[in-house]
Amino acid sequence: MHLGAFLYPTGYHVAGWRHPGAQADAGVNFEHYGELACRAEAAHFDLLFLADSLAIRGDDIEALERTAIRYVAQFEPLTLISGLAARTRRIGLIASASTTYNEPYHIARKFGSLDHISGGRAGWNLITSQNEYEAFNFGMRRHPSHAERYARASEFVDVVQGLWDSWEDDAFLRDKSTGLFFDRTKLHPLRHEGEHFQVRGPLNIPRSPQGAPVLVQAGASEAGRALAARSAELVFCAQNEIHEAKAFYRDMRERLAACGRRDGSLKIMVGVFPYVGRSLAEAEDKYEALQQLVHPVSGLSLLSAQLGGFDLSHVDLDGPLPEIPETEAGQSRRQLLIDMARREELSVRQLYQRIAGGRGHWQLVGTPESICDELEQWFNERASDGFNVMPPYSPAGLYDFIDMVVPELVRRGLFRDSYRGNTLRSHLGLDVPSNRFARR
Amino acid sequence: MHLGAFLYPTGYHVAGWRHPGAQADAGVNFEHYGELACRAEAAHFDLLFLADSLAIRGDDIEALERTAIRYVAQFEPLTLISGLAARTRRIGLIASASTTYNEPYHIARKFGSLDHISGGRAGWNLITSQNEYEAFNFGMRRHPSHAERYARASEFVDVVQGLWDSWEDDAFLRDKSTGLFFDRTKLHPLRHEGEHFQVRGPLNIPRSPQGAPVLVQAGASEAGRALAARSAELVFCAQNEIHEAKAFYRDMRERLAACGRRDGSLKIMVGVFPYVGRSLAEAEDKYEALQQLVHPVSGLSLLSAQLGGFDLSHVDLDGPLPEIPETEAGQSRRQLLIDMARREELSVRQLYQRIAGGRGHWQLVGTPESICDELEQWFNERASDGFNVMPPYSPAGLYDFIDMVVPELVRRGLFRDSYRGNTLRSHLGLDVPSNRFARR
Structure with missing residues (x-):
């Protein structure tokens, strides 16, 4: 079973920041994030996960001034996760970045760089931007339609993956005696000429330690599923009912096969929104206390x-x-x-x-045992390969999960008690992709 | 006197990477950069400085395969410097980013984020991209002209600085009892409508610990000087002759005054390319040894x-x-x-x-004493406020400067023997800018 820590600054619940267990300035408190990252790593989580929005969500000032969950005041994910890379050694590092308001060369380069900085722990969560207000920060009069965004995203990902193969793994000789820095036969400029992008390349950074950063996707629409089946290696999704989650999992496996990809080359993680108590009553009290703060x-x-x-x-x-x-x-x-x-x-x-709480994500209110029962069932019945933990309030909500639920998962043999590898791919059981240009 | 460490991966000399004292894989070796940053911080340098290029420089494969200085294989600066922020506590952190191939919202947000991550140590070196090959990585048929680039840069910096003032310093209340996260009267969307950019804002991150990251500029052309006089707080320049450096310094002070800015609100740092030896013969041997490697x-x-x-x-x-x-x-x-x-x-x-060496930067071959004599003269005669140290090979060339030249500068009372503040502005003696929108 794979576990992610979804690091929404003060927690995912709309009133989470008001909870006594929430760090109210978490959005710009780097030491706080550093502590969270180290705790998740000590619990052997597969990954940290950072969402993103390129604008504050909404313009209802009455609602905005009472919320910490609409991207009002928080770190930019790539700078934050690069800092966290320097504070950790094993845990995977996934940041979201939009294909609608970015250029593929920048994205390929920054995530390639993060993969080098972290020694092979980077993942890119490809998002197409749901927030229509982002358009106004990038000189556009309107946010592109869903179809337009996915058409761009599809070509965007081709360019990024092509750039990541600019250099073969052993292209850099760095031979001081001969004076040859690289082997020119292992350099492959992309020369992409497409509908949305013309990118010559090569990328000016060596191929990354994981071959390529892990590609993550979260769209559940038809276009999102199609893109994920073709390109993604990890899908993060919202599911509330086991039969629906199983249907989604089956659908993605079928799509994967139709794309000629190997079973297991795409992992699925479901968001969970947990209230954990030593007793059910304690968990319900935690839930109710937060509801009163809305x-x-x-x-x-x-x-x-x-x-x-x-x-x-x-x-x-x-x-x-x-x-x-x-x-x-x-x-x-x-x-x-x-x-x-x-x-x-x-x-x-x-x-x-x-x-007000999970906003579509699977809410679990219970004891470590009852929550593990549910996660175990979903995992065993192939509704999910793992779970992205979205604490209602943070850090206390995440620490509840780490301190109470994770030990029970380990005891049941469902989750690791130590890291076996040093890269995100190794944690997730994903292959290192081969370079498309390399001769066999 | 102010000192910067210009961290070109293997050193600035074209053959630097071949020197026994160079770390040949420095461009993607994060631990190496971490060590350099910590050594520069232990010597109380004002800042680290990262240059950038959004494409490999040139396409002469014969020359490229023998060089490490054409941005062939190195970290992306913003991810790298964010990682270094987490490894250091006091030293300033300046990264270059192009206004020609970026969007102002991204730049304002990333450098604002870096300033928060680092606790007030961020600086943005505004570059307009000299390398015409960058165009081909961003869907353009040709690199814009110098005039076009500076026209865009001028508006770009207005947008970025406006976005940095989106929130007043005390806008975020985070009052758990009342439920008010921020004070709406201290929020100021930019609503910029210009020739190159339309950016509504606000920026979705609080005003940064330094008020704004330090704005750095390096263009010496008429357009570059005009932009620097209007907006920059630190200018990095190439000067070889003291009378020319003094003339440049005077010219910038006059331009500053003409812009209504206070004397001292812009600092000037000259690049130095040093070969340091215990004796002049040793320094000359170091110089000659490197020349033989070209x-x-x-x-x-x-x-x-x-x-x-x-x-x-x-x-x-x-x-x-x-x-x-x-x-x-x-x-x-x-x-x-x-x-x-x-x-x-x-x-x-x-x-x-x-x-093959300094490529236009001031080359100094000498003993700690003779090099300090020259730096002291330039500093005392107001040819420069400080120096950006560009080692021919790295790390050994930087460590030579730190171990031999810095102690002599300290002994002469020219350079600090400890940090007095915690921010880049405090090291440079620059004021924290007030928010343009705040009522007095």
Whole structure:
């Protein structure tokens, strides 16, 4: 089983930063991240995972000023993870970077550089940017459509992977006596001429210790799955129901085979959003305590967005959900929420509390044993190869998982008790890719 | 006096990598850079300085395969310096980044992030890219002209500095009891609408510990000087003659005043290319030993480029320079070399050895005392505020300077014997800029 630590600064829950166990300035506290990274490494996690957004998410100032989860104030991931590379020795380091608002030469070079700095522990989570506000920071009038973004991403990844093969592994001789620094027959400029990119290359950094950084993808749409099946080596996804997770896992294996790729050359990790207690009551208390910290402004903003923008600012929080008129956007999610509120007779407050936490990720409230039971079932039934741990509040929520759940996973033989290798590929059981240009 | 360590991987001399005192794989050896950074910090240097190029420089494969100085194989500077931030505590960290092939939002965010990671030690060396090959890695058919590059750079720096003021210093409340994460009155989106850039902002990271990273510039052209006078806080330049350096220093002070800026708000550092020996004979031996390592292919390639591309591949290396026909390009440099060869009766080999080292930077061959005499004179006569040390080979060349020259500078009271502050601004004696949007 593989485990990742999803390092959202103060935690993934909308009110996580208000919890006593949260480091409120985590977003710009490097020592805090260093400590988290070292604790995750001491627990032999496969990887650290950093999400990203190239703009603050949203422009509702009432909601923004009460949140730490909308990329308001946090480190840029590549600089942060390069710093963390210098503070750790074994754990994998995955950072997200957008293909919509970057150039492939920069991305290939920076992740190649990170792989060298870290001695083979780098991974690139390819994102196409969901946040439409990013466009306005890059001189564009509108955010490209989903289809446009994936068309660009598909060519982008080809360029990046091509650049990573600019040099064969043994191209650099560095022979002081003959004066030959490299072997010219092992240099392969890319000369890519495509629809979105023209990139000559070569990349000006040697091939990286892992052959190439691990390619990660998180899109669950048809286009996202197609791209992952063709190129990705790790997929991070949101799943709540085991039968749906198994269907997704099967689908990805079939797509992988259709692309001519070997079974096992793509790993799947599901996000988990855990509340861990020594007893179930303690876990439920942790859950409830956090729910009470959701400010109505934050809760209503989240709920309103999922109800198609319906203005909830004047409703009675402890009354039932009013009639919500139909809109163009997000029909299925909207109806699901309305049905849930009616069926369970939830107040408006109770309804927004339901969605304030994992935001689509698998929420687990329980003891180390009960949580391990669930993870074990998912793992054994091939619903997932592992889990990306998204603590509701951080660092205390992550340390709960490390201190209580990980030892139980190790005891059951589901998770390692020491690192066997030094690279992210070795932790994940992924092959080192061969250079496409090298003669056999 | 201020001192910088210019960390070119194997050293700045074209044959530096072949020297026994050079770490041949330095370009991708993070532990090597970590050691250099710690040694420079132990000697209380103001800063580390990383140059950059977004493509290998040139396409003459015969010359390339014998060189380590053309950005063939080295770390990307921002990832490297972020790693070094985690390995050091006091020394300043300056990385170069091009305004021609980047977006201002990325640059503002990454350097802002570095300033937070390092606790206020970041500097951005603004470059406009001299290397025309970079264009081909970014989808362009040709490298923009000098004027085009500086027009873009000028607006670029306005956007970056505006983004750095997105938040006032005390904007983030992080008040768990009230639930207010920030004070909305201290948020200032940029809303820049210019000729080259449209950037709404705000930047999604708090204002940095130094107010803003230190802005560094190295262009000596009219456009470069104008930009530096308006925006830069540190200028790095190549000067060989004290009267020319003094004239440059005076010119920059006058330009500074004309921009309404305070005297002392811009520091000037001259590059020095030192060969240090316990005796003059030892220093000269070090110089000669390195010259002997210049391979004719490398030397002729450098010389040919400076003679307007004239093909020298069939000349007698130990004979005189043949007649060189006139060409369109680089008249003054070409004539200077021809005149020097004729006047001093240099062979072709001797001529290329002359230019194989500092490539325009001030070369000093001497004892700690004689080198300190020269640096002291330049400093006292206001030819420079300090020096960026560019070792011919690395690490041994840098350690020679640290072990022999720095103690003598300290003994003379010219250089600090301990750090007084923790930020790059404090080392350089630069003010923390106030936020342009903040009410007084």
